[in-house]
Amino acid sequence: xxxxxxxxxxxxxxxxxxxxxxxxxxxxxxxxxxxxxxxxxxxxxxxxxxxxxxxxxxxxxxxxxxxxxxxxxxxxxxxxxxxxxxxxxxxxxxxxxxxxxxxxxxxxxxxxxxxxxxxxxxxxxxxxxxxxxxxxxxxxxxxxxxxxxxxxxxxxxxxxxxxxxxxxxxxxxxxxxxxxxxxxxxxxxxxxxxxxxxxxxxxxxxxxxxxxxxxxxxxxxxxxxxxxxxxxxxxxxxxxxxxxxxxxxxxxxxxxxxxxxxxxxxxxxxxxxxxxxxxxxxxxxxxxxxxxxxxxxxxxxxxxxxxxxxxxxxxxxxxxxxxxxxxxxxxxxxxxxxxxxxxxxxxxxxxxxxxxxxxxxxxxxxxxxxx
Numbered sequence: 538x539x540x541x542x543x544x545x546x547x548x549x550x551x552x553x554x555x556x557x558x559x560x561x562x563x564x565x566x567x568x569x570x571x572x573x574x575x576x577x578x579x580x581x582x583x584x585x586x587x588x589x590x591x592x593x594x595x596x597x598x599x600x601x602x603x604x605x606x607x608x609x610x611x612x613x614x615x616x617x618x619x620x621x622x623x624x625x626x627x628x629x630x631x632x633x634x635x636x637x638x639x640x641x642x643x644x645x646x647x648x649x650x651x652x653x654x655x656x657x658x659x660x661x662x663x664x665x666x667x668x669x670x671x672x673x674x675x676x677x678x679x680x681x682x683x684x685x686x687x688x689x690x691x692x693x694x695x696x697x698x699x700x701x702x703x704x705x706x707x708x709x710x711x712x713x714x715x716x717x718x719x720x721x722x723x724x725x726x727x728x729x730x731x732x733x734x735x736x737x738x739x740x741x742x743x744x745x746x747x748x749x750x751x752x753x754x755x756x757x758x759x760x761x762x763x764x765x766x767x768x769x770x771x772x773x774x775x776x777x778x779x780x781x782x783x784x785x786x787x788x789x790x791x792x793x794x795x796x797x798x799x800x801x802x803x804x805x806x807x808x809x810x811x812x813x814x815x816x817x818x819x820x821x822x823x824x825x826x827x828x829x830x831x832x833x834x835x836x837x838x839x840x841x842x843x844x845x846x847x848x849x850x851x852x853x854x855x856x857x858x859x860x861x862x863x864x865x866x867x868x869x870x871x872x873x874x875x876x877x878x879x880x881x882x883x884x885x886x887x888x889x890x891x892x893x894x895x896x897x898x899x900x901x902x903x904x905x906x907x908x
Contacts (some may be wrong), residue, residue: 548641558591570737621740629831644694653704667790676725693735716761826874
């Protein structure tokens, strides 16, 4: 399949030039089997002030993670050590994106991934068997089907474990011995069944704090990880910039020739920020919805509205459509949250319309779609 036909190319494909330039110019100290030094990994994720000159071309390394720079540095150092990295936080706080960026920069691959669900089994984490070959040849390496943890250990690359707390506790605990001893035993292979992890192997896990108590990690497993909490964006200007950056990438990938309306992005960022925090910039107290008011949801609402404008309209953002998409996002978990959104419009949006001009006035007029 051509790369251009991919809906979401892996990070290492999307930023291939940046990674190649950083690798070619990298003079930092590298842990064994890492593609880039920790310093270059940091530059890849947090950007560079000056463009890189490589093969006669200027390569701009833009900032991809708009959050806590110190957290990124700690994550990189954790992965260079012998403990796993666990990213925890509210849904939609870019934990997955950060784990993809780290994996692409460190190992050159972000796709060696376990997706945690209630149906995840130990076979999906470690290894399974090609039963036709198993019956024909017996338990030999050729018949073994490696799963992401096995691949990570064998190749010396990172293994990502998404939403680990969605996985049954007894399945989670299959990681304990691997993270402690860096050895995976395949008893069926006899004396050849011990797989010792190559340098470069480690595990990046993610867990949503809203899943706390679903399948709580055991104390023994927690001790094998360094935990980093990824906080929601607290700054409206930063949230606006994230919306703009993410929507631009989505639009380019879908060949939607339509600029991002920065004023609408700011309006949406303000809405999400105020509903999430429970207080407006004008001092109104707001009932916070139970649903996840994440930046990722804000990006989705904007992008849905943009696509509607592009395919059905005149390529101009329609605030009525924006409100309709906002309603869908807010009430997906609890229909009672719609009343909280109505209250937000009747107080905050109404007052901002009187003070901040036409855009907020039009936003307030679109309240008729709050059904």
